[in-house]
Amino acid sequence: QVQLVESGGGLVQAGGSLRLSCAASGRTFNSLEMGWFRQAPGKERDFVAAIRWSGGTTYYSDSVKGRFTISRDNAKNTVYLQMNSLKPEDTAVYYCAARTYLGASYLPKDFHSWGQGTQVTVSS
Numbered sequence: 001q002v003q004l005v006e007s008g009g010g011l012v013q014a015g016g017s018l019r020l021s022c023a024a025s026g027r028t029f030n031s032l033e034m035g036w037f038r039q040a041p042g043k044e045r046d047f048v049a050a051i052r053w054s055g056g057t058t059y060y061s062d063s064v065k066g067r068f069t070i071s072r073d074n075a076k077n078t079v080y081l082q083m084n085s086l087k088p089e090d091t092a093v094y095y096c097a098a099r100t101y102l103g104a105s106y107l108p109k110d111f112h113s114w115g116q117g118t119q120v121t122v123s124s
Helices: none
Strands: 002-007 010-013 018-026 033-039 046-052 058-060 068-073 078-083 092-099 118-123
Touching: 002 092, 018 033, 018 092, 018 118, 033 068, 033 078, 046 068, 046 078, 058 068
Parallel strands: 010 118
Antiparallel strands: 002 018, 018 078, 033 046, 033 092, 046 058, 068 078, 092 118
16 A cells, blocks of 8 residues: 655645645555546545656646646655646645556546645635
């Protein structure tokens, strides 16, 4: 099992930026892909971005493409989510997740390890 700890959330004005971090520990060598999801109050948890540890291939939801960038530091077992041009609709709890296989589906059920989440609030 891999343990994930997110950090970097906070309150920011619309148009601002934040960088989230996700530190992985434990059986990290089993995790092939890392993802970021978010969940707004009363809504389902949605996919935001993902990155593969090997090769660094990235995937993004249409709602964040061009504004968010996912990256990784293999030496530190850490994944980052740089969020620029933030909008009030980006307000949510952001979760880091990991999975031990590569697939074309990016639903929450496809990821087996989760962090505790970090709150991001964007004011208008």
